[in-house]
Structure formats: C-alpha cells, structure tokens
Amino acid sequence: MRWIIKLDNGLAWLSTFCGWVACAAMILMAGNVFYDVFTRYVLNDVSIGMQEMEWHLYSVVFLLGIPYALRTDGHVRVDVLYARWSDKTKAWINLIGAIIFIIPFSYLIWKYGYAFAVESFSMGEGSADPGGLPHRWIIKSVIPISAVFTGIAGLNMATQALRVMSGEKTYEAKHGAEGLA
Amino acid sequence: MIGMIMFGVALLMLMFGFPVAFTFGGVALFFGVFAEGMDLFAFMPYRIMSVMQNTTLMAVPLFIFMGVVLQRTKLAAQLLTSMGRLFGGLPGGLAISTILVGALLAASTGVVGASVVAMGLISLPVMLAHGYDKRLATGTICGAGTLGQIVPPSIILIILGDVLGLPVGDLFKAAVLPGVVLIGLYIVYILILTRFRPEMAPAMPDDNNKSRSKEIRDALLAIIPPLALMVVVLGSIFAGIATPTESSALGGVGAVILALIYRQFSFKMIWDASKDTVKVTAMVFAILIGATAFSMVFSYTGGDYLLEEWMLALPGEKWGFVILAMLVILVLGFFIDFVEISFIIVPILAPVAEALGINMLWFAILIAMNLQTSFLTPPFGFSLFYLKGVSPPEVKTTDIYRGVMPFILIQIAVLAAIFIMPEWFGMSSSY
Amino acid sequence: QETFTLRLAETWGPNFPIFGDTTKNFAERVEKMSDGRLKVRIDSANKHKAPLGVFDMVKAGQYDMGHSASYYWKGKVPETLFFTSMPFGMTAVEQWAWFYHGGGMELMQEVYEPHNMLSFPGGNTGVQMGGWFRKEIKTLEDLQGLKMRIPGFQGEVFAEVGVNPTNIAPGELYTALERNTIDAVEWVGPALDLRLGFQQIADYYYTGWHEPATELQFLVNKKVWEKLPADLQEIMRIAMRTASYDMLIHSQHANAEAWATIKEKHPNVQIKQFPKEIFQAMYDANEKLLAEAAEGNEQAARIIESQENYLNQSRAYTDISTRAYLNTMTEVE
Ligand code: NA
Numbered sequence: 025m026r027w028i029i030k031l032d033n034g035l036a037w038l039s040t041f042c043g044w045v046a047c048a049a050m051i052l053m054a055g056n057v058f059y060d061v062f063t064r065y066v067l068n069d070v071s072i073g074m075q076e077m078e079w080h081l082y083s084v085v086f087l088l089g090i091p092y093a094l095r096t097d098g099h100v101r102v103d104v105l106y107a108r109w110s111d112k113t114k115a116w117i118n119l120i121g122a123i124i125f126i127i128p129f130s131y132l133i134w135k136y137g138y139a140f141a142v143e144s145f146s147m148g149e150g151s152a153d154p155g156g157l158p159h160r161w162i163i164k165s166v167i168p169i170s171a172v173f174t175g176i177a178g179l180n181m182a183t184q185a186l187r188v189m190s191g192e193k194t195y196e197a198k199h200g201a202e203g204l205a
Numbered sequence: 206m207i208g209m210i211m212f213g214v215a216l217l218m219l220m221f222g223f224p225v226a227f228t229f230g231g232v233a234l235f236f237g238v239f240a241e242g243m244d245l246f247a248f249m250p251y252r253i254m255s256v257m258q259n260t261t262l263m264a265v266p267l268f269i270f271m272g273v274v275l276q277r278t279k280l281a282a283q284l285l286t287s288m289g290r291l292f293g294g295l296p297g298g299l300a301i302s303t304i305l306v307g308a309l310l311a312a313s314t315g316v317v318g319a320s321v322v323a324m325g326l327i328s329l330p331v332m333l334a335h336g337y338d339k340r341l342a343t344g345t346i347c348g349a350g351t352l353g354q355i356v357p358p359s360i361i362l363i364i365l366g367d368v369l370g371l372p373v374g375d376l377f378k379a380a381v382l383p384g385v386v387l388i389g390l391y392i393v394y395i396l397i398l399t400r401f402r403p404e405m406a407p408a409m410p411d412d413n414n415k416s417r418s419k420e421i422r423d424a425l426l427a428i429i430p431p432l433a434l435m436v437v438v439l440g441s442i443f444a445g446i447a448t449p450t451e452s453s454a455l456g457g458v459g460a461v462i463l464a465l466i467y468r469q470f471s472f473k474m475i476w477d478a479s480k481d482t483v484k485v486t487a488m489v490f491a492i493l494i495g496a497t498a499f500s501m502v503f504s505y506t507g508g509d510y511l512l513e514e515w516m517l518a519l520p521g522e523k524w525g526f527v528i529l530a531m532l533v534i535l536v537l538g539f540f541i542d543f544v545e546i547s548f549i550i551v552p553i554l555a556p557v558a559e560a561l562g563i564n565m566l567w568f569a570i571l572i573a574m575n576l577q578t579s580f581l582t583p584p585f586g587f588s589l590f591y592l593k594g595v596s597p598p599e600v601k602t603t604d605i606y607r608g609v610m611p612f613i614l615i616q617i618a619v620l621a622a623i624f625i626m627p628e629w630f631g632m633s634s635s636y
Numbered sequence: 637q638e639t640f641t642l643r644l645a646e647t648w649g650p651n652f653p654i655f656g657d658t659t660k661n662f663a664e665r666v667e668k669m670s671d672g673r674l675k676v677r678i679d680s681a682n683k684h685k686a687p688l689g690v691f692d693m694v695k696a697g698q699y700d701m702g703h704s705a706s707y708y709w710k711g712k713v714p715e716t717l718f719f720t721s722m723p724f725g726m727t728a729v730e731q732w733a734w735f736y737h738g739g740g741m742e743l744m745q746e747v748y749e750p751h752n753m754l755s756f757p758g759g760n761t762g763v764q765m766g767g768w769f770r771k772e773i774k775t776l777e778d779l780q781g782l783k784m785r786i787p788g789f790q791g792e793v794f795a796e797v798g799v800n801p802t803n804i805a806p807g808e809l810y811t812a813l814e815r816n817t818i819d820a821v822e823w824v825g826p827a828l829d830l831r832l833g834f835q836q837i838a839d840y841y842y843t844g845w846h847e848p849a850t851e852l853q854f855l856v857n858k859k860v861w862e863k864l865p866a867d868l869q870e871i872m873r874i875a876m877r878t879a880s881y882d883m884l885i886h887s888q889h890a891n892a893e894a895w896a897t898i899k900e901k902h903p904n905v906q907i908k909q910f911p912k913e914i915f916q917a918m919y920d921a922n923e924k925l926l927a928e929a930a931e932g933n934e935q936a937a938r939i940i941e942s943q944e945n946y947l948n949q950s951r952a953y954t955d956i957s958t959r960a961y962l963n964t965m966t967e968v969e
C-alpha cells in the first residue's frame with residue numbers, strides 16, 4: 025500500500041506540472057491576443073508569426089490542461105447515479121474506466137500523434153504564410169506529449185481509486201467545479 | 206448501423222458517471238478498433254490539429270478567463286445583484302439580468318461553449334446564493350448562453366451560409382429578429398413563471414436603510430463598470446478593432462483592469478483565475494476531442510451514408526418536406542453535432558428545397574434555430590455538459606436536464622412561429 | 637476481374653462548388669470508363685477534418701488519393717510551391733502546355749517522388765481576382781500598412797510592397813472586412829466570392845495578377861498507383877486530365893454568370909486595376925523572392941528557370957494570337 029501512495033503522489037505531481045505549464049500558456053495567450061489587437065489597431069502593424077503564436081499557446085492550454093483537469097476531477101460527469109453511489113462503487117467505476125477508456129485512448133493518440141510529429145520534424149515543416157512560425161513539429165509534438173500525460177493521469181486515477189478502495193482516502197465532494205471560487 | 210448502436214452504448218455508459226469526454230473517446234475506441242482496426246485512429250492527430258488550428262474556438266478560454274476574473278473579483282455578483290435590485294420587489298430579477306447579460310455575450314461570440322461557461326461562472330453562484338431554484342437557474346443559463354448561436358455573429362450561420370451558398374450578411378440580418386424574439390420570450394417566461402411561483406426566484410432583499418431612488422442610483426453605479434466592459438467587448442467588434450474571437454481577449458484584459466481599479470488585483474488572483482480557466486477549458490475541449498473521435502468512428506463506419514439515405518427518403522411536397530426535415534434535424538440534434546448536421550444533411554436537403562421553390566434564407570434560419578436547440582437537448586446537448594462542468598456538486602445533471610425543458614419549448618415555439626408566419630420575421634417562405 | 641476502390645481525401649467541403657464538382661466528375665468518369673472495376677470514394681473535409689493534412693494522409697497511405705493544391709505544401713516541401721500558379725506566371729493554357737510538353741510534369745514528379753506520391757494537374761480556376769478592397773488603391777502609398785487576408789507566397793509578394801498580410805479565420809472574414817478590422821480580402825473569383833458576400837461590403841474588386849492560373853492537383857500514393865493494372869492507370873490519367881479541363885470551363889462559365897449577377901444586383905462594385913507603379917513594384921518583389929528561393933536550392937532554381945524559359949517562348953506566341961485577337965475585338969463595336 026505504501027508504494028501505491030507514493031506512486032499516486034508522484035503521478036499527481038506530473039499532472040500538476042502540466043497544469044502549471046498550461047496556466048502560464050493561458051496568461052501568455054491572453055497577453056498575446058491583446059498585443060496583436062493593439063499593434064494592429066494602434067500601430068497598424070501585423071505579424072503573422074505572433075498571430076500563429078496565439079493558437080500555439082491556446083493548444084498548449086487545453087492539451088496540457090486535460091491531464092491536469094483529470095487529476096483535479098474537473099471533467100464533467102453525468103451524475104444521475106454517480107452522485108448517489110458510495111466511494112467504493114465510485115472507485116470501481118474510476119478504476120475500470122481509467123483502464124479500459126483513458127489509458128487505451130491515450131495510447132492510440134500517443135502512438136499516432138508521435139508519428140504525426142516525427143513526420144513534421146523530418147520534413148522541417150513550417151508555416152506557409154508570410155512571416156509565419158517555423159518548426160511546426162514543436163506544436164504538433166504537444167499532441168503525443170499531452171497523450172502521455174493524459175495516460176499518466178489515467179493511471180493516477182486508478183491509483184487513487186485503489187487508495188479509496190482500501191479506505192485510506194475518500195473522494196469528498198470532489199467533482200464538478202471543485203476548486204472554483 | 207454500427208454508428209447507431211454506438212450511440213446507444215455511449216448513452217448507457219454515460220450513466221455510470223465516468224467523465225463524459227473519456228466515455229465518448231473510449232466507446233469510440235472500442236467500436237472503431239472493432240470495425241475498422243486500430244489504424245483508424247491515425248486520423249485522430251489530424252482531428253486534434255484541426256481543433257488546435259480552429260482559432261475561432263480560442264474564444265472559449267478567453268471568455269472563460271473573463272468570466273473567472275469577474276467572478277473572483279466579485280464584479281459579476283455586483284453586476285447581477287445590482288441589476289436584480291433594479292427590479293425592486295419583483296421576483297425573477299436575477300434571471301432576467303442573466304438573460305440580458307447572456308444576450309450581450311451572444312452578440313460578441315458565436316461559440317456556445319464560451320458563452321455558456323462564462324455565464325455559468327458569472328451568474329450561477331449568484332442565483333444559487335439568492336435562493337433561486339436550481340432548475341430555473343441552470344435552465345436560464347443554458348438558454349441565455351446558447352443564444353450566441355442565433356444572435357450574430359454566429360458559427361452556425363456562417364457554416365450554413367457556406368453550405369447553402371447564401372451571403373453571410375443576409376443570414377446575419379435575418380437572424381436578428383428571431384434572436385430578439387427569443388430573448389423577449391425568455392424574459393416573458395420568467396415573468397409569468399415567477400408571478401405564480403415567486404419562491405423559485407426570490408426578489409432581491411430590500412435595503413431598508415435606503416430610499417428606492419437611492420437604491421436605484423447605487424445599483425446603476427454598480428452596474429456601469431462591468432456592463433461597460435461587456436459593451437467595450439461588443440463595441441470593439443463593431444468598431445473593427447478586433448475580430449469576435451479577439452474581442453474576448455479584450456474582455457479578459459479589461460476584467461483585469463477593472464480588478465486593478467477596484468483594488469482586487471493581485472498576481473495570485475490572476476494565477477488562480479488562470480488555473481480555473483485551464484481546468485474548465487480542458488473540460489470543454491476534452492469533450493470536443495472525445496466527440497470528434499466519436500463522430501470519426503460514426504462516419505467511417507458508414508453512418509454518414511446511412512443519414513444520406515434517410516434524407517433522400519423525405520417527401521417531395523413543400524410543407525411536408527419542411528416539416529419532416531425540421532423534425533429529422535431536431536431528432537438528430539439530440540445525438541449528432543451541429544457541424545456534422547450542417548455538412549452531411551443540409552447539403553442533401555438544399556437542392557430539394559431549392560427545387561420546391563423554398564426561400565433558402567428562410568430555410569437556413571429555420572435550420573439555425575433548430576440546431577441551436579440541439580445544444581440544449583438531453584442527452585448529448587453540449588451546453589448541458591458545459592454547465593454541469595462549472596456547477597457546484599449540489600446541482601445534479603437531472604436538474605439541468607429538467608431546467609432546460611421550458612427553454613427548449615420556447616425555442617421550438619419560435620421555430621414554429623418562423624415556420625408559420627415568416628412574413629412576421631421579415632422573410633417569405635418561397636421565392 | 638479484380639476491382640479496386642480508391643479512397644480520395646479532398647481539401648474542400650462536400651459541396652464546395654466547382655472544386656468539389658471536379659472530384660465528383662473524376663470519380664464518375666473513372667467508374668464508367670472502367671466499367672465498375674475502379675471506384676473512387678470521396679471523403680470531404682467535413683469527414684477527415686484535415687483540409688491541409690491531405691499531403692500527409694496520402695503520403696502515409698491513410699488515403700489512396702488526394703485532391704488539393706500544390707502550393708499548400710510550401711511549408712513542408714518548399715519546391716511544391718511552383719506547381720499551382722505563380723504571380724506574373726503562365727495562363728492556364730500556357731501552364732498546361734508547360735506541364736505536358738514543356739517538362740513541367742517531370743519536374744513535378746521529381747518533387748513528389750521522395751514523398752511516395754504522384755501529382756497530376758487537377759483543375760484550373762482560371763485567372764483569380766486580385767481581391768476585394770474597401771478603398772481605392774491609387775498609389776503605392778495606399779498599400780502601405782494595408783491589412784489584407786492574403787496567404788502563402790502571394791502574401792509574401794504583397795508584404796514586400798508594404799502590405800500587412802493578416803490571418804483571419806474564414807468564419808470571421810466577413811465580419812472582419814465589414815468592420816474594417818482588415819482592409820482587403822483575396823479569395824478566388826466571382827462565383828466563389830459571391831457566396832461569401834464580399835460584394836455587400838466592399839466596393840472595389842481588383843483584377844488579378846498573383847494567381848493567373850491556379851491549378852489544383854490530384855495526389856496519388858505511389859504504391860497504390862503501382863498496384864493498378866496499366867489500363868486502369870490510363871483510365872485514371874485520362875479522367876484526371878478531363879477533370880482538370882472541365883474545371884477550367886466550369887470556372888469560366890460560373891464566373892461569367894456570377895459576374896453578370898454582381899453587375900446587375902450590386903452596382904456599387906467597381907472593377908479596378910492596380911496602377912502601373914504598383915504592378916512594377918509587385919513584379920520586382922516577385923523577381924526578388926524567386927531569386928531568394930532559387931539561391932542554394934538547385935531543384936527550385938531548375939523549376940524557376942524552366943518556367944521562365946517556357947513562359948517567354950509561349951507568351952511570344954500568345955501575344956500574336958490570343959492577345960492580338962482580344963485587341964482586335966476592342967477595335968470594333
Ligand atoms: Na453570437
């Protein structure tokens with residue numbers, strides 16, 4: 025049991041790390057869009073590179089946000105029955121769901137996303153538009169990276185479920201808008 | 206047929222309460238791998254990439270960020286309670302204020318995820334804190350938040366313009382009146398409902414220390430800053446300063462500036478707001494990704510051809526055709542994403558409609574109203590999921606499902622009205 | 637007899653006029669000519685969701701064929717740029733002559749070969765219009781800082797003369813132009829532009845020079861191609877070639893019709909041509925960018941040279957035939 029707790033905490037740390045990167049990207053993105061509007065309207069200047077940076081950052085926000093939201097149980101559930109179930113039943117649902125849904129799904133996205141990014145890297149792909157960003161593979165590789173971390177967060181969901189089953193931990197009212205002010 | 210079975214299984218699986226996004230993805234995985242093999246999922250990176258490059262969806266995190274900052278700085282609560290106070294002893298004031306704020310947001314974005322979630326963050330806590338009925342509160346938010354699809358600018362209208370070959374400008378103009386009527390009817394509904402059931406939407410408490418006129422003045426003063434922010438967001442689109450998507454970033458930055466003015470600003474507040482934004486955004490996009498896997502399996506296993514077949518079997522007489530087409534779209538809207546409907550079904554209907562001498566503009570507005578409804582209809586209405594995702598735990602999925610019913614009925618009523626008396630909405634049913 | 641079904645991914649939506657008709661036309665012909673032995677199943681952008689993933693998907697064999705435009709792949713393989721249409725380049729007829737008689741096809745296969753694909757001309761739009769402008773462009777000065785939606789190499793040429801190329805999501809183009817968020821939009825030609833409604837919000841419609849003969853492409857995965865028996869390959873070749881030709885005449889027809897509609901229903905729209913000063917600046921910018929592209933890229937240099945030589949030779953004849961004839965027509969009432 026001790027090692028499961030350790031593993032659980034370690035995996036949770038990885039998801040939190042993803043969240044940290046996504047949060048930073050979020051603030052940068054808001055600033056980026058504002059800056060682009062400002063330079064275009066006030067200074068009459070446009071940079072397609074900066075415009076492309078917007079969707080690069082926005083992609084990081086949601087792709088790395090997904091594992092983070094998994095750890096904080098921020099993904100919406102249909103709770104018609106779920107809310108009434110005991111922690112133990114919930115743990116079973118989460119354990120099985122993580123193993124048959126999240127981990128295989130993440131695996132496939134990782135597998136094909138990796139090939140997708142490698143192809144882009146091998147061609148030296150960049151933007152086709154004037155002043156656009158080079159190195160398209162960087163943003164494409166966020167897809168498999170996100171999949172790896174989502175898979176890890178899935179594993180984490182399983183370890184958490186095991187802790188709950190053993191009675192060492194509870195789910196509290198930990199779903200939906202947990203963490204929102 | 207696999208596609209149809211998959212819907213049934215997904216529906217069943219959702220009931221277990223596992224996160225919606227991964228239930229979609231997981232069910233799609235089983236059916237996809239079973240029917241087409243693992244390599245079908247080689248399409249997934251492309252699909253995810255198309256979400257990444259869909260810059261219109263950037264409005265989602267940006268609007269959420271604005272909503273969260275307004276919420277954390279209590280400015281949203283102040284806006285809504287003050288607006289509610291203006292209604293004096295009249296119950297339902299908060300709900301009506303929510304609808305009005307929703308209309309403002311609707312005019313500045315065409316992305317439903319953005320407006321529903323922002324509205325959920327801004328007004329749900331306030332309504333619940335003032336003793337509103339959970340169903341009324343959530344229904345109002347879903348209804349108001351989904352207005353963005355019919356009130357221009359609107360993604361549905363742009364897609365329909367493309368698919369039907371109609372100028373977007375004409376569609377936008379034609380959609381204004383139906384949008385306004387819808388907003389009006391929502392308000393009328395709240396007024397009627399609260400007349401008979403005032404306990405569902407208690408009036409704002411009187412401030413006994415203030416005279417009514419002072420109360421109104423204070424309320425107006427409190428409303429102005431956050432309302433000005435929304436007007437600025439909207440104004441920036443009209444003035445050509447920003448595109449609709451970019452305007453949502455102005456909203457976020459504007460909210461931060463308001464926080465500074467009200468001495469609520471701290472770097473921690475921004476960081477926390479960003480964390481909330483990331484979580485909620487991830488929730489919305491995970492659903493989009495799960496749903497795109499789902500629709501991938503649906504169409505690659507022949508679901509799109511099946512739909513085509515059904516569409517071609519519709520009657521060839523004008524009124525029968527329109528009524529059945531609308532019914533089919535409504536029912537499919539329960540299950541299938543509006544983008545799929547616009548691209549798969551509408552192109553099949555369009556030439557038939559044209560041959561029957563149906564006015565395409567009228568037809569397009571009917572479809573748009575219909576598709577807007579699909580965001581609200583259980584079990585797969587995305588608005589419902591999004592709102593659930595930002596609701597406190599005491600709000601159950603069933604509350605939202607039931608709360609949204611009257612609003613669905615209102616939408617269907619307006620749809621019927623446009624159908625029966627197009628002239629009233631400035632259109633005609635035929636050329 | 638063995639039958640084959642090829643899956644084709646196109647960059648366009650399912651009912652995108654003219655472009656989408658081209659693939660349907662191709663698929664129908666192939667099936668008829670082969671007496672059902674060869675079928676083509678078309679998947680449009682709404683199904684595969686990857687309008688600009690067609691290159692990768694055909695390369696990887698996820699699709700057997702694609703229908704797209706070569707210049708979209710410029711960010712992946714710079715030399716693909718040259719097989720669609722170049723600013724101040726050849727007309728449709730001249731360019732087809734280059735492809736089929738002037739060594740263009742060989743050069744194109746040389747570029748696509750390392751990516752396990754064959755590329756074939758796939759339909760021409762004819763001369764594309766220069767774009768919708770909200771104010772008249774009289775001098776080079778008027779172009780300075782002008783915000784315009786104009787992608788790709790063409791955008792680079794515009795940027796050289798002072799324009800600010802700007803990215804706007806297609807769904808927001810109309811609103812952006814209407815509200816002056818941007819000043820100009822380049823799209824295709826009357827038939828397709830009319831659908832987006834630009835005639836309602838911009839008065840100046842400029843004539844084109846930047847894409848005089850936009851040729852789409854059919855991409856075929858090489859392994860798939862090699863598996864086809866020789867007669868089916870020939871059927872494919874003929875069907876692609878007729879589809880390409882059919883698209884040019886379809887474009888001519890639809891554009892002429894749409895232009896008549898614009899003239900009748902939108903008298904606000906004025907046709908304009910850039911003044912000589914601007915054309916000269918654009919021409920010089922184009923030459924400069926081509927020289928840059930050729931530098932240190934032997935293959936690109938060869939393609940550019942081949943196109944230049946062919947254009948010079950071909951144009952001299954076009955001048956005394958088509959141009960002379962069109963000039964004659966302006967002499968009489
Ligand atoms: Na809207």
Ligand code: NA
Pocket residue numbers: 764822823824847
């Ligand atoms: Na063009």
